[in-house]
Amino acid sequence: MSAAPLLSLHGVCKRYGAVEVLIDIDLEIRAGQVVALLGDNGAGKSTLIKVISGVTPADRGEIRWEGRPVHIRRPSDARELGIATVFQDLALCGNLDVVGNLFLGREIRRFGFLDEMEMERRTVQLLERLTRGVPELRAPVVALSSGQRQTVAIARSLLGGPRLLLLDEPTAALGLQQTTEVLDLVDELRDRGLGVLLISHNMGDVKALADRAVVLRLGRNNGFFDVNTVSQEQIISSITGATENEPRRPAHQEAAW
Numbered sequence: 001m002s003a004a005p006l007l008s009l010h011g012v013c014k015r016y017g018a019v020e021v022l023i024d025i026d027l028e029i030r031a032g033q034v035v036a037l038l039g040d041n042g043a044g045k046s047t048l049i050k051v052i053s054g055v056t057p058a059d060r061g062e063i064r065w066e067g068r069p070v071h072i073r074r075p076s077d078a079r080e081l082g083i084a085t086v087f088q089d090l091a092l093c094g095n096l097d098v099v100g101n102l103f104l105g106r107e108i109r110r111f112g113f114l115d116e117m118e119m120e121r122r123t124v125q126l127l128e129r130l131t132r133g134v135p136e137l138r139a140p141v142v143a144l145s146s147g148q149r150q151t152v153a154i155a156r157s158l159l160g161g162p163r164l165l166l167l168d169e170p171t172a173a174l175g176l177q178q179t180t181e182v183l184d185l186v187d188e189l190r191d192r193g194l195g196v197l198l199i200s201h202n203m204g205d206v207k208a209l210a211d212r213a214v215v216l217r218l219g220r221n222n223g224f225f226d227v228n229t230v231s232q233e234q235i236i237s238s239i240t241g242a243t244e245n246e247p248r249r250p251a252h253q254e255a256a257w
């Protein structure tokens with residue numbers, strides 16, 4: 001098999017008080033691969049993304065980055081490894097324009113003043129590289145469509161040149177056209193060699209885009225699938241619990257993947 005995965009989790013656990021939200025989770029994401037993270041509401045998907053992005057660190061288990069054990073205790077740990085996240089709520093500032101949102105917290109300065117020209121130049125450069133343009137860089141983000149806002153949020157996450165992108169339901173609020181645009185963008189990022197972990201409830205999106213699917217059920221692994229060979233029905237029964245898949249560790253499945 002090729003080089004070590006970009007990211008692998010082994011036996012990751014997370015509890016909130018008495019509630020075990022993630023139990024013994026295994027996961028692997030390789031460079032140039034889109035992994036769909038699936039599961040019913042409350043299955044633990046967003047929590048897992050928060051663990052990987054350092055927002056709520058794991059209680060137990062091992063996380064490896066390119067085969068090397070690492071500790072992700074806070075968001076800066078994840079960022080330094082090259083992990084970027086677009087959370088379910090996007091966390092954009094509606095009253096700021098596109099440039100302002102992209103550089104919020106990492107403004108470029110020149111002689112102590114904000115270098116608006118340089119920030120705008122880089123924004124144009126970045127959004128051009130992402131197939132879809134956002135028409136008005138100086139419009140407040142609240143005036144953009146949901147698809148454009150999603151693009152801005154993804155663009156912002158790409159600023160630091162990440163190698164792994166975590167997307168929590170990026171198409172949930174989007175129409176057909178906008179969904180296609182965001183999925184095209186993810187496709188392009190994979191072509192550029194990024195690893196992507198994509199949470200989605202949309203089976204069509206998953207079949208169209210993902211290479212592999214990982215299903216969580218009640219906080220546990222309930223299936224690892226090669227999207228090219230699995231049927232939609234198999235994935236769905238794994239999500240609903242009609243099939244209780246013996247959670248197999250990714251390493252045992254490598255030949256099949």
Ligand SMILES: Nc1ncnc2c1ncn2[C@@H]1O[C@H](COP(=O)(O)OP(=O)(O)OP(=O)(O)O)[C@@H](O)[C@H]1O
Nearest residue numbers: 016017019021039040041042043044045046047048
């Ligand atoms: N901060 C918290 N404190 C206590 N319990 C929490 C907290 N965050 C999440 N949970 C619980 O953990 C479980 C998993 O939540 P999580 O948000 O990860 O699910 P999800 O798979 O992302 O669901 P959805 O598809 O609805 O977004 C839920 O039962 C939820 O109530």
Ligand SMILES: [Mg+2]
Nearest residue numbers: 045046047088
């Ligand atoms: Mg969620």
